[in-house]
Amino acid sequence: MKNETYVISSNEKLARDIWRMQLVGDTSEFGNPGQFVNIALAGNYLRRPISVCDYDANSFTIIYKVVGEGTEKMSRMERGMRIDALTGLGNGFDTELCPKECTVVGGGVGVPPMYALTRKLVKEGHTVRVILGFNSAEDVFYEDQFRDLGCEVTVTTVDGSYGEKGFVTDAMEEGTYALACGPKPMLQAVFAKSSDGQFSMEERMGCGFGACMGCTCQTNDGPRRVCKDGPVFEKGAVAW
Amino acid sequence: MVNTKIMLNGIEIDNPVIPASGTFAFGYEFAPMYDLDILGSMSLKGTTAQARFGNPTPRIAETPSGMLNSVGLQNPGVDAVIREELPKLEKVFHKKAVANISGFSVEEYVECAEKFDACDAIGWLEINISCPNVHGGGMSFGTDPCEAAKVTAAVKKAVKKPVWIKLTPNVTDIAQVAKACEEEGADAVSMINTILGMRIDPKTRKPILANTMGGLSGPAVFPVALRMVWQVFEKISIPIVGMGGVASARDVIEMMLAGATAVQVGAANLVDPWACEKIIRDLPRVMEELKIENLSDIIGGAH
Incomplete structure (x- = not known):
């Protein structure tokens, strides 16, 4: 996990309530697809966990849905603005x-x-x-x-x-x-x-890095944190 | 050169900053982020006699300047904590940690306290009689001075390590509960646990938390916590471990001026995993700015 600042290079609407944001900065912690970043927004206490759509050596893309106050705020952010994010979160797909x-x-x-x-x-x-x-x-x-x-x-x-x-x-x-x-x-x-x-899996998160036990789900291997042990679980572990 | 050292029940700690229980897991999760040995100590995830999944999800909700949680004491049980979690912690943290203990009966508190009392890694026992997220235990011991006294007396009788009683703010007179704990031999009180609150999603017209209510933490509760530390300091003479919305070195100093000997940092760890490291790094600079030479000199200094 790293805490980095990114510069928004684009933020555009793709479909109904769906936006794509491209950000430039350090992606050295990004690993498997399916991992997520946890974004800090001015005026909101908790960060927003958003899955990574794609990334390369110095930029990444997120696609998010405007569902509440936080993501609405994100949709109004413009090119050149900065975003603080915790990166390299979750296990991703293997x-x-x-x-x-x-x-x-x-x-x-x-x-x-x-x-x-x-x-x-x-x-x-x-x-x-x-x-x-x-x-x-x-x-x-x-x-x-x-x-x-x-x-x-x-x-x-x-x-x-x-x-x-x-x-x-x-x-x-x-x-x-x-x-x-x-x-x-x-x-x-x-x-x-x-x-x-x-x-x-998706679950409402507190920290996004395994400290608060807010997003725990029951699995066949016992309770697991969606943010840290997941969000991706193998079929054999999933217990609905 | 300023001095941040503090004496806490006869144990000297390098600084008063202690990550609060429930926001720091079993500590080792934070080892990749910074050297844990810079901490004064750390309070471990609340532990019960038996393993607990906790409450159904969602169990986190956002609030203005804070958050609600209704985790409900998820933990693998005291034996698994001692067998599996403490050895992992001891590899990355070389100071004494605080065991945080919850229970549903006096016997359960005693059982867990006895087990942690035998662990070298543990310096203090923090008895949580204030969890707002479980029924038939937890907070019900903390809202009644007589029950609080019973738990304190039973645990004190059973263990050698210093015992802190973690108090709930969800009472009319917190000083009365603190006093009852002091009279039964508590070595310190830690306060405050979270304030009971809730949020409703206007779209679904239902509570956001599956458990309806949860505990409020974060900067929103800081003035309430500070006020209660002030009130309790006036009534007892054992140390107070102050907490509630602490997020900066200045907050630590404010909490100590109100009467805290040590200060726990909770929700701040969840939005900034480096929060405690930043506070500890800032502390000497802020002390110099405020002309504080020995941090321990300011305890209760505002009274």
Whole structure:
């Protein structure tokens, strides 16, 4: 973990309530895809944990949904402004555990961390099938970016206004190795249909680095902190 | 050269800064961030006789200048703490730590206290009779002076190490509870635990915390904590370990002027994992600025 200051290089709206922010600064602590940063905002006591969508040697991208006061404040931040963040948090996805063929599933605001993951999987020679689920056409983002990685991409919308109508699991093959991030009901459905896989959990956090025990979840290995022992858990450990 | 050393129940500590229980896990989590040996001591995660998962999530909520938690004493149980956590801590922290103990009966407090009393790594026993997040124990001992006295007497009888009683602010007269603990032989009181509070999400129209209520901490509670330390200092003669929203070297000095001998830092660790290191680094500079030569000289200095 590191505490660094970043300069915003862009902050733009991608879809309904969905924003992308690019930040420049020290990314030396960034490891596996699926990790997150914890952002300090002036006027808010607690930091905001946001998953990393992508990063390189001196910049990174986050995609966030405006859901409350803090993320609304973020959406009003402009290029050139500075942000304080704790970086290199969480375990992230372990691509070494993945078989040659696997399915990446992202739902809504769970889509962003799957981008860096998919890029890594493709680079390591995996055949990746991507399924992105949204509520409606106006919520869809990053379909082209995933396709540009050279993957087969299926988009589903609940109301059928874009892509295939239905849930991500309607487009998912039974018995596949799944890597998933999204709302809990989606994770549970993917869990049920997968042979094995890794699942990124979400929980309201206090510190984001394992000190406060605020975000603990029950697993088959006992209580685990989503922020420090997760957020990614192997299928065998997940207890709903 | 200023002197930050403090005597706490006959044990000299390098400075009065102690990370508070529940914000520092079992200490070793912070070892990659800075040298833990710069701390005065540290208070470990609240421990009970049996392992506890704690309350359902969500158990964290934000507030203006603070936060609510309803963690509910998640811990692996006293035996696992001594067997697995303390050895990990001893590798990275070479001073005496504070064991923080909770229970649901007088017997449970005594059982845990006896076990920690036998540990070399532990210098003090902090008896938490003030957890607002568990039922049928914790705070119910801290809101009644008679119950507080019973726990204090039973633990004191069973152990050799100095015993602190951690007090709740959720009472009408905290000095009365402090006095009852002093009369039964408590070596210090630590105060304050969190203030009971809640938040409601207007969108769902439901409490944010799954447990409905939780304990408020952070800078929001500092003036309340300071006031209570002041009041208790007027009524007892054993040391006070002051805490509640402390986030800077100046806050430490203010807390000591109100009557604290040592000061715990809680929620600040959660938003800035280097908070205690910064406070300890700042302390000599702020002392010089305020013309304080010996930090121990200012204890209760505002009275």
